[in-house]
Amino acid sequence: xxxxxxxxxxxxxxxxxxxxxxxxxxxxxxxxxxxxxxxxxxxxxxxxxxxxxxxxxxxxxxxxxxxxxxxxxxxxxxxxxxxxxxxxxxxxxxxxxxxxxxxxxxxxxxxxxxxxxxxxxxxxxxxxxxxxxxxxxxxxxxxxxxxxxxxxxxxxxxxxxxxxxxxxxxxxxxxxxxxxxxxxxxxxxxxxxxxxxxxxxxxxxxxxxxxxxxxxxxxxxxxxxxxxxxxxxxxxxxxxxxxxxxxxxxxxxxxxxxxxxxx
Amino acid sequence: xxxxxxxxxxxxxxxxxxxxxxxxxxxxxxxxxxxxxxxxxxxxxxxxxxxxxxxxxxxxxxxxxxxxxxxxxxxxxxxxxxxxxxxxxxxxxxxxxxxxxxxxxxxxxxxxxxxxxxxxxxxxxxxxxxxxxxxxxxxxxxxxxxxxxxxxxxxxxxxxxxxxxxxxxxxxxxxxxxxxxxxxxxxxxxxxxxxxxxxxxxxxxxxxxxxxxxxxxxxxxxxxxxxxxxxxxxxxxxxxxxxxxxxxxxxxxxxxxxxxxxxxxxxxxxxxxxxxxxxxxxxxxxxxxxxxxxxxxxxxxxxxxxxxxxxxxxxxxxxxxxxxxxxxxxxxxxxxxxxxxxxxxxxxxxxxxxxxxxxxxxxxxxxxxxxxxxxxxxxxxxxxxxxxxxxxxxxxxxxxxxxxxxxxxxxxxxxxx
Ligand code: SF4
Ligand code: SF4
Numbered sequence: 001x002x003x004x005x006x007x008x009x010x011x012x013x014x015x016x017x018x019x020x021x022x023x024x025x026x027x028x029x030x031x032x033x034x035x036x037x038x039x040x041x042x043x044x045x046x047x048x049x050x051x052x053x054x055x056x057x058x059x060x061x062x063x064x065x066x067x068x069x070x071x072x073x074x075x076x077x078x079x080x081x082x083x084x085x086x087x088x089x090x091x092x093x094x095x096x097x098x099x100x101x102x103x104x105x106x107x108x109x110x111x112x113x114x115x116x117x118x119x120x121x122x123x124x125x126x127x128x129x130x131x132x133x134x135x136x137x138x139x140x141x142x143x144x145x146x147x148x149x150x151x152x153x154x155x156x157x158x159x160x161x162x163x164x165x166x167x168x169x170x171x172x173x174x175x176x177x178x179x180x181x182x183x184x185x186x187x188x189x190x191x192x193x194x195x196x197x198x199x200x201x202x203x204x205x206x207x208x209x210x211x212x213x214x215x216x217x218x219x220x221x222x223x224x225x226x227x228x229x230x231x232x233x234x235x236x237x238x239x240x241x242x243x244x245x246x247x248x249x250x251x252x253x254x255x256x257x258x259x260x261x262x263x
Numbered sequence: 264x265x266x267x268x269x270x271x272x273x274x275x276x277x278x279x280x281x282x283x284x285x286x287x288x289x290x291x292x293x294x295x296x297x298x299x300x301x302x303x304x305x306x307x308x309x310x311x312x313x314x315x316x317x318x319x320x321x322x323x324x325x326x327x328x329x330x331x332x333x334x335x336x337x338x339x340x341x342x343x344x345x346x347x348x349x350x351x352x353x354x355x356x357x358x359x360x361x362x363x364x365x366x367x368x369x370x371x372x373x374x375x376x377x378x379x380x381x382x383x384x385x386x387x388x389x390x391x392x393x394x395x396x397x398x399x400x401x402x403x404x405x406x407x408x409x410x411x412x413x414x415x416x417x418x419x420x421x422x423x424x425x426x427x428x429x430x431x432x433x434x435x436x437x438x439x440x441x442x443x444x445x446x447x448x449x450x451x452x453x454x455x456x457x458x459x460x461x462x463x464x465x466x467x468x469x470x471x472x473x474x475x476x477x478x479x480x481x482x483x484x485x486x487x488x489x490x491x492x493x494x495x496x497x498x499x500x501x502x503x504x505x506x507x508x509x510x511x512x513x514x515x516x517x518x519x520x521x522x523x524x525x526x527x528x529x530x531x532x533x534x535x536x537x538x539x540x541x542x543x544x545x546x547x548x549x550x551x552x553x554x555x556x557x558x559x560x561x562x563x564x565x566x567x568x569x570x571x572x573x574x575x576x577x578x579x580x581x582x583x584x585x586x587x588x589x590x591x592x593x594x595x596x597x598x599x600x601x602x603x604x605x606x607x608x609x610x611x612x613x614x615x616x617x618x619x620x621x622x623x624x625x626x627x628x629x630x631x632x633x634x635x636x637x638x639x640x641x642x643x644x645x646x647x648x649x650x651x652x653x654x655x656x657x658x659x660x661x662x663x664x665x666x667x668x669x670x671x672x673x674x675x676x677x678x679x680x
Contacts, residue, residue: 045642047305081497087386088376105376108369110308111386115497119640122305123369125298130369211641214500220383222496226512227383230486231446234437235453237482241336242457245474248338249467 001078002097002142003164003196004151005171008208009181010158011069013054015042017150017159021052024138024149046072048122048133052150059203068201070208074099074120074135075188076196077218082112082121084220090132097164097196098137106132117192117214137196164196171200193218274537275668278661285658288651289366297369300651306643307635309367311652314634316363316659318491319627320356321393322515325523326530327353327400328484330550335477341546347407347676348534349527351667354400357393359663366655382440385493391439392487395432399480402428406471407674426475430454433479454478489516495633503584503637504574511633514565518595521557522626524550525619532616538668540677544612551615554622555603562596587628587636595625 022029030050032043041056055070076099083091083099090106093099108130112121124130138148146152151161160167168189175182187199191214199205206212292300303310330349333339365371377390402425409418434451441447458475460466468474492515499507508514528547535542569575578585599621608614635646671677 045305084381084383085386085497087380087384087390088373089381090376105373105380106370107373107376108371109367109386110369111384111494113305113308114494114501117500119306119642123308125296125303125305127296128294130296209642211500219497219499222509223385223493224383226490226493226496227385227388227440230388231437231441231443231450233486233489234433234440234482235446235450237485238433238450238453238457238478241332241478241481242453245336245457245478246460246466248336251338 001095001164001196002137003076003162003167003198004137004148005160005162005167005198005200006071007158007160007171007174007200008069008071009200009202010156011054011071012156012158013040013056013067013069014155015054016153016155017071018050018052018054020149020153021135022050024141025051025136027051046120046122048124048131051122051133051135055209057203057208059207061203066203068203068208070201070210071199072118072120072209073197074116074137075118075191076135076137077117077192078194078196079192079218079220081115081117081192081219084218084223085111085115087111094139096139096142098139098142100136100139101132101134103131108132115219117219118211164198167198171198174200190216192216275665278665281654281657281661282665283658285655285661288655288658292366292651292655297367300649300655302646302649302652304643304646306640307638307646309634310646311635311648311656312363312367314631315627315656316367317360318630318634320360320363321491322488322519322522322626322630323526323623324353324356324360325484325488325519326527327356327403327523328396328480329520329523330527331403331477332481335472335474336481339549341549344543344677345527345531345546345550348530348671350400350403351670351674351676352526352530354397354404355663355666355670357397357400358666359659360393361397362659362662363656366659378439382442385490385496388440388490389487389494391436392483392490395436396480396483396487398432399429399476399483402476403472403480407676411674422471422473425473426458429473429475429479430458433482436483485516488519489513491515498638501638501640502633503577503639504572505569505577505584505588506633506637508568508572510564510568514561514568517557517561517564518626518629521554521561522595522623524554524557525622525626528615529619529623532612532619534671534677538671538677542677544615547615548610551609551618554618555600558596558600558622562592562600565592565596584632584637587632591625591628591632593625594621594628599625 027049030043030047034040034042036044039056039058043050046053052073055072057068057070059066059068076097080093080099083093087109088105088107090102091099091112110123112132113123121132121134123132141148147161151159168186171186175184181202182200183202183204185205187205187210188195188197193216201208297303301310326349330342330345334342334346368374377387380387405421406418409421430451433454434447437450438447454475461468461474489512492511495502495507495511528551531542531547534540578588599618602608602614602618609618
């Protein structure tokens with residue numbers, strides 16, 4: 001399985017990856033303003049036209065103020081909530097890693113948005129025929145044997161594309177070698193069952209605006225259990241209703257005659 | 264129906280106005296897209312429409328399967344007069360729900376993909392189930408139509424064919440949910456066995472209504488009423504633990520049954536005072552006495568679940584979600600139970616009406632809590648519905664009420680004494 005490793009300690013916030021993402025996916029530029037939610041972060045939020053965002057976080061470290069640059073995008077979960085949620089199978093997880101979207105089936109119910117732990121899917125609110133838009137892990141480039149546009153454009157080697165297991169190994173080695181440089185956590189190794197985008201950081205992830213407090217089990221687990229109960233519920237209610245009907249109906253023989261006279 | 268034509272009552276004019284406004288708003292919404300009319304956003308993609316039109320609407324229509332089941336399966340013959348109004352309400356309720364869904368979906372013209380969709384998704388289950396149940400309700404509603412137009416032949420054909428149709432539909436449904444031949448055969452053979460046993464007289468058959476049709480309504484309702492709760496099993500990151508619970512599907516089902524009953528009582532009383540039909544009160548009282556039992560079960564499940572999950576502390580936190588939890592539970596559970604304890608109150612029309620209004624209000628607040636108030640998304644401002652959203656919801660509601668008055672004036676719904 002392919003994956004991206006984002007070593008945020010190397011990121012210089014040039015936003016080259018943001019631009020590369022827009023170019024490859026032909027996403028229009030957005031009108032942006034500084035200092036409305038997120039300081040120098042630009043644009044302030046992800047949207048249907050910005051799938052990948054470098055975040056600017058002011059953190060206090062060793063008694064001084066410091067920048068910590070984070071990143072938000074679809075993390076291409078190993079067991080994606082969005083894929084379990086989508087009623088029409090417009091979202092699918094491919095074996096190489098990307099979670100893909102098929103516009104031709106989508107009904108626009110936005111359940112994928114409701115369940116995504118990372119708030120990744122974005123909806124085209126202003127359109128008459130709206131679609132869900134999000135990072136595709138450049139599935140089209142992968143098919144051509146190339147790496148994603150963002151990691152290719154990264155000039156400071158903060159973004160590395162590769163095999164998920166190898167990247168995890170690399171991340172572990174980095175943490176082990178420089179415990180002063182990293183917090184001892186690989187974000188995405190276990191979150192919601194693991195993701196195909198992994199992050200390293202010098203400050204705790206909650207200070208970087210990452211969604212924290214997520215369970216290590218996929219969101220879909222409970223729902224799978226509930227869905228598995230359906231055939232049992234179906235045949236169980238059928239049996240129970242039939243049996244009750246039989247018993248009650250026997251006790252109420254007189255009622256039977258009653259209604260027949262009536263009708 | 265021998266009411267003389269009188270000038271249009273002001274209530275009707277108001278409903279027509281609201282329905283017209285709502286329709287105009289819906290057309291505008293399709294013209295400009297959802298973002299231009301609704302306050303929904305990528306952080307809060309579901310709002311008022313989901314809370315009211317879908318969650319509360321479907322729950323309040325539960326009276327249809329409860330009363331039909333009571334009458335035709337559990338032999339509750341005293342409720343027979345309530346069955347038709349209840350089924351009509353449920354049918355119109357589901358049509359309103361579908362309309363609400365179409366407005367809320369970004370691309371409703373793809374909605375039929377749901378039948379060849381993803382059987383892991385609770386929404387897929389709800390789509391299938393609600394579609395089949397609407398069909399079942401339509402079938403259940405045919406007798407008044409046959410009677411009205413004295414179509415005896417069609418009535419006979421309906422009686423003979425609908426059980427087999429039900430077996431076919433439910434087998435197809437089981438296949439769609441499980442893709443398992445074994446399960447499909449299991450469900451099919453239970454139903455076939457039931458029908459055959461009635462056919463050869465081992466089991467009695469009573470009255471004119473095909474029992475299997477009623478049973479199908481109950482089965483499908485159990486499933487999708489609970490699946491609406493399953494939708495929120497996947498939102499542990501946003502839904503407050505007061506509501507996010509592994510037993511949410513069960514809570515949704517039980518609360519829908521209570522509120523569905525309350526809704527039937529309310530509807531009968533309203534029809535009596537507004538449309539002037541005579542409603543015998545005894546069945547309503549009999550029905551009303553099922554409410555406290557169900558409410559106690561619901562309260563035990565709900566409070567027990569919160570305490571067992573160790574979230575009891577939140578209840579005493581002074582913030583909006585906790586306050587709304589108390590509002591919801593007081594309106595829907597604690598106050599009605601208190602009124603049942605008060606002697607003599609329930610045996611009067613007014614008492615009956617008050618209890619039912621409370622239970623229904625409690626359910627609506629509960630669904631709003633699950634869909635809106637209890638939801639907190641990191642880095643997003645809270646959601647409040649826009650005027651457009653409210654007008655569309657009011658419009659759909661008014662269309663439903665207008666359709667109800669029209670249908671009851673055309674069909675023998677209330678005249679069963
Ligand atoms: S991050 Fe969200 S959109 Fe991306 S795969 Fe995971 S659940 Fe789906
Ligand atoms: S909005 Fe589209 S992609 Fe998302 S869950 Fe609904 S149908 Fe699937």
